[in-house]
Amino acid sequence: MGREELRRNRLFKEFSDQELDMVRIVVDEATYDDGQLIIKEGDPGERLYLIDAGRCSVTTQISGAGTEEISLLHPGEFFGEMSLIEAAPVSATVYARGRCRLLWLERKAFDRLIAEDMPVANKLLQAIILAFCERARDTTAKIEGYYRMSKF
Amino acid sequence: MEERVKILAACELFKTLPPEALEMLASRSEAAAAKEGEVIVAEGKAADNLYVVAEGQVDYIKRVDEKRGLVLFRWQRGDVLALNPVMDGKEYYVSAIATAPVKFLRISAKDFWAVVAADPLYEHRVFRQTLLIQSAGLRQTTLRLREFLAKIIK
Numbered sequence: 585m586g587r588e589e590l591r592r593n594r595l596f597k598e599f600s601d602q603e604l605d606m607v608r609i610v611v612d613e614a615t616y617d618d619g620q621l622i623i624k625e626g627d628p629g630e631r632l633y634l635i636d637a638g639r640c641s642v643t644t645q646i647s648g649a650g651t652e653e654i655s656l657l658h659p660g661e662f663f664g665e666m667s668l669i670e671a672a673p674v675s676a677t678v679y680a681r682g683r684c685r686l687l688w689l690e691r692k693a694f695d696r697l698i699a700e701d702m703p704v705a706n707k708l709l710q711a712i713i714l715a716f717c718e719r720a721r722d723t724t725a726k727i728e729g730y731y732r733m734s735k736f
Numbered sequence: 737m738e739e740r741v742k743i744l745a746a747c748e749l750f751k752t753l754p755p756e757a758l759e760m761l762a763s764r765s766e767a768a769a770a771k772e773g774e775v776i777v778a779e780g781k782a783a784d785n786l787y788v789v790a791e792g793q794v795d796y797i798k799r800v801d802e803k804r805g806l807v808l809f810r811w812q813r814g815d816v817l818a819l820n821p822v823m824d825g826k827e828y829y830v831s832a833i834a835t836a837p838v839k840f841l842r843i844s845a846k847d848f849w850a851v852v853a854a855d856p857l858y859e860h861r862v863f864r865q866t867l868l869i870q871s872a873g874l875r876q877t878t879l880r881l882r883e884f885l886a887k888i889i890k
Contacts, residue, residue, distance in 0.1 A: 646882055649889040654881060666871045675875055702856045709863035716870040717824035723877045724808065724829055728798050730884035731806055 585611050589687065593634045594660050595711045603704050610693035616680035629667020629674045631688045635659050638684030642676045654726075656681065665712055668694050740765055743790045743841055748869055749816045750788075752861040757851060764847035770834040776817065777832035783821030785842050789813055792838030796830045805831065808880065809873070819869060822848060 587604040590596045590611065596604060613636070616622055622633065625644065633640075635657055642655040642663065654676065657663060667674050668691055689697070698705045740762035744750045750758060765788075770776050776787060779799055789811055796817075797805035808830060811817060817832045822845045852859050 644878070644882060646886045646889060649886060652885055652889070654878070654885075666874065669867045670871045672871075672875075675878060702860055706856060706859050706863060709860070709867060713823050713863060713866050713870065716867070716874060717820040717826075719874060720820050720870065720877065721826075721829050723874065723881055724798055727808070727877065727880050727884055728800055728806065730881065730888055731800055734884050734887040 585613065585687065589636055590634075592636065592660055593662060593687070594715060595634065595662055595708060598707055598711070599704075603701075603707070606701065606704060607689075607697065610697065611687050611689055613685065613687050616684045616686065618680055618682050620680045620684075622678045622680060622684075622686070623664060623674050623676075625674055625677045627674045629664055629672070630691050631664050632662060632668055632694050633664045633678075634662045634687040634689075636685045636687050639681040640684060640686075641679045641681045643679065644676050651677070655722075662715070664688075669712075737762055740767065740841055743788060747788045747814050747816060749819065749862065749865050752865060753858060757855070757858045760851045760854065761843060761848075762841075764851065765841040765843045768840055768842050770838045770840070772834055772836055774834045774838075775831055776834060776838070776840070777828050777830075779828055779831040781828050783818055783826065783828055784845050785818065786822045786845060786848050787817035787832070788841040788843070789815045789817065790839045790841060792834060792840075793836040794832050794838055795835050797833055798830050808877065810835070816869070819866060823866065 585608050587601055587608065590604050590607055591599065596607060622640065637659055640657045640663065641653050642657060643651050643653050646652045663678055697708065741758050744758045744761055750761065776794060791813055794811040794817060795807045796809040798808055799805050818828060821828045852862050
């Protein structure tokens with residue numbers, strides 16, 4: 585796993601070479617085919633996934649309507665982190681959209697990275713915080729849009 | 737001062753900070769109050785302050801048209817208002833309106849960051865708590881999203 589592959593992801597953009605080397609040794613990779621299930625809503629979340637290539641469809645079950653896509657993630661984005669942070673089940677089902685190459689960290693590796701080196705941990709935590717801020721803004725804008733549509 | 741430290745120590749965001757950090761924050765905070773119906777945070781304005789609710793109730797409202805707003809969250813004692821905008825430095829994206837008389841502590845974004853940056857440990861603890869708060873918030877907003885999506889589909 586090269587440093588540049590990791591640096592392409594928004595979580596590690598600000599990491600130095602030395603810091604990336606700490607991450608490289610605990611990251612693994614996998615390839616998924618179009619439509620293949622990656623994580624399922626309700627399952628215990630054990631991995632943080634980084635999208636290196638391809639897109640991932642985040643879906644949820646809507647009562648009486650079946651499965652709906654709520655978000656489409658692109659290379660450089662990540663998912664699965666909420667379960668690692670809260671130690672809670674996975675909140676959405678994610679499928680590969682097209683052929684995907686994902687990098688991933690196991691829960692233990694993520695926890696160790698957060699516990700071992702505080703400056704590195706803070707950099708990683710801040711990157712997740714900023715991504716969460718963006719998601720909160722996006723989700724709020726979507727709620728507003730859906731609300732308007734529901735009033736038609 | 738002692739009362740402000742107590743309020744901060746009971747707050748989800750700051751509860752894991754050591755006493756000296758709480759005192760630093762308390763000394764830079766300002767006690768304030770809002771009447772029922774008063775706007776504490778206005779959507780679209782620059783995120784210059786963080787608010788810790790000490791008493792009362794506050795609704796997060798997203799404006800949907802000229803007259804109406806959608807209640808997204810209800811905050812109470814120990815909750816923090818405007819965390820995301822202070823974290824990303826962008827404008828407030830919802831309004832916070834008192835739905836009962838509210839007492840709160842106001843901390844400027846500048847003072848908040850000064851205390852957080854004073855020690856990597858403070859930063860670490862505040863960041864970890866921030867993620868827990870954000871994660872819970874995202875789960876809630878996703879549930880609201882599902883509700884509206886279900887309404888549209890039906």
